[in-house]
Amino acid sequence: MTDAAALAARVREGELRLHELDDHADPDVAAAARRHLVESETDASLDAVGNYGFPAAAAEPNVENMIGAVQVPLGVAGPVAVDGGAADGEAFLPLATTEGALLASVNRGCSVLNAAGGATARIIKSGMTRAPVFRVADVVEAEALVEWVRDNVDRLRAAAAETTNHGELLDVTPYVVGNSVYLRFRYDTKDAMGMNMATIATEAACDVVEAETEASLVALSGNLCTDKKPAAINAVEGRGRSVTADVTVPREVVEDRLHTTPEAIAELNTRKNLIGSAKAGSLGFNAHVANVVAAMFLATGQDEAQVVEGANAITTAEVRRAEASAGSDGDLYVSVSLSSLEVGTVGGGTKLPTQAEALDVLGIRGGGDPPGSNADAFAEYIAAGALAGELSLLSALASQHLSSAHAELGR
Ligand SMILES: CC(C)(COP(=O)([O-])OP(=O)([O-])OC[C@H]1O[C@@H](n2cnc3c(N)ncnc32)[C@H](O)[C@@H]1OP(=O)([O-])[O-])[C@@H](O)C(=O)NCCC(=O)NCCSC(=O)C[C@@](C)(O)CC(=O)[O-]
Ligand SMILES: NC(=O)C1=CN([C@@H]2O[C@H](COP(=O)(O)OP(=O)(O)OC[C@H]3O[C@@H](n4cnc5c(N)ncnc54)[C@H](OP(=O)(O)O)[C@@H]3O)[C@@H](O)[C@H]2O)C=CC1
Known part of the structure; x- marks a missing residue:
């Protein structure tokens, strides 16, 4: 019997629990024992x-x-x-x-x-948030807590x-609902996405709040942070990096490479991305x-x-004519603004071997010089990738190429 099989047998007999296997074998053997079981x-x-590298x-x-x-298969688009x-x-x-077809689409957008x-691309605002919830007696105590925090x-x-x-704690924004008070702590977390860092730091700050006020901490996260849930507060106030990328594409490039016109893309963007999304709530x-954010997050x-927040983005498109030539054909201006892109180049899964190599492809593995610059650059690359994806998909829809592209490349 192999070590793994023997360990699996001990779990089956109730002598060991599945999660205790690492205490009795090295991590690869423990994983093999679990597979066996x-x-x-x-x-x-x-x-x-079990065939991992x-x-x-x-x-x-x-x-x-x-x-x-x-x-998960990994591809590259660009260079961009x-x-x-x-x-x-x-x-x-x-x-x-x-x-299938996603890489081709982003690649076309990059070209x-x-x-x-x-x-x-530019970062417009930056800060990771954690919002604990406190219990107070009534609104008078709530007001006292808010004043104390200020x-x-x-x-x-x-x-x-x-x-x-x-x-570094940047600011604390209080929100009161009856006898619940939420303090939204916002941190500069440099090159870390920052959720562990912000949570640990906020716990220390909450100890001070509890020692100095009547408030009692109910939970370190009161959902006004808001982490991993669709939330308007992230769309309005931002979370992680708020980043915008834009471009003006000459008309002939739109016509030659995207097989459509600036007018068709601008109209489609209004009717689909703005009006359609508004009607859908x-x-x-x-x-x-979400396609580009998810694929770059996994890589x-x-x-x-956190793709939930990363996909919180608005795409705009308009036809731009030079002032001197009003009435003539114009070029295509497109932008994408991601309000809450939570990214890090240290911490989390960034050290795993394949993931670290993918960060090397972008030249941003580890801490930046100055700290925070690698994660800033990363957010800007993702925004540029999202812009490429938006340009290509909007064009495919405007030129009625979406289903044929996916029939050819995605099945
Ligand atoms: C598929 C294309 C790009 C063809 O587009 P095309 O213009 O017919 O392609 P092409 O053969 O003329 O090549 C143009 C460029 O595309 C790239 N390209 C072309 N083929 C490849 C390939 N095999 N591998 C890598 N790159 C490729 C490449 O950059 C190439 O330039 P080149 O390098 O040759 O000078 C286009 O039709 C397209 O972008 N379609 C849209 C597909 C798309 O965006 N899918 C995304 C997922 S849709 C979805 O998930 C969400 C949805 C739709 O439900 C959301 C919603 O509701 O809107
Ligand atoms: N705890 C929670 O509630 C949640 C946790 N997560 C998980 O949190 C993890 C990410 O947390 P995160 O805080 O980003 O990562 P880590 O917990 O790994 O913290 C980052 C670490 O990197 C160090 N560091 C070194 N160089 C730098 C640099 N240049 N910039 C910033 N930090 C640096 C920090 O040191 P130092 O602090 O001393 O400066 C810190 O120890 C992910 O695994 C995620 O899945 C996700 C959601 C919620």
């Missing part, structure tokens, strides 16, 4: 799942009860030229997906961006600073920003649940 109790064969120990901070790895506040120059965009001189932000900042070298006023070890 799952295979013996289901109809599944886990040969492919990194030591299981490398994934220890990222997963419990590991049995192997799922492999990005003139950003932090990103500068040409980069290949790594995208992990199972949706259009290049033909237009490249995308421009007068004592420096004390909260000092308590938070004790827990992190890179994180959507938070995302775009075509498929680079981001928290995939």
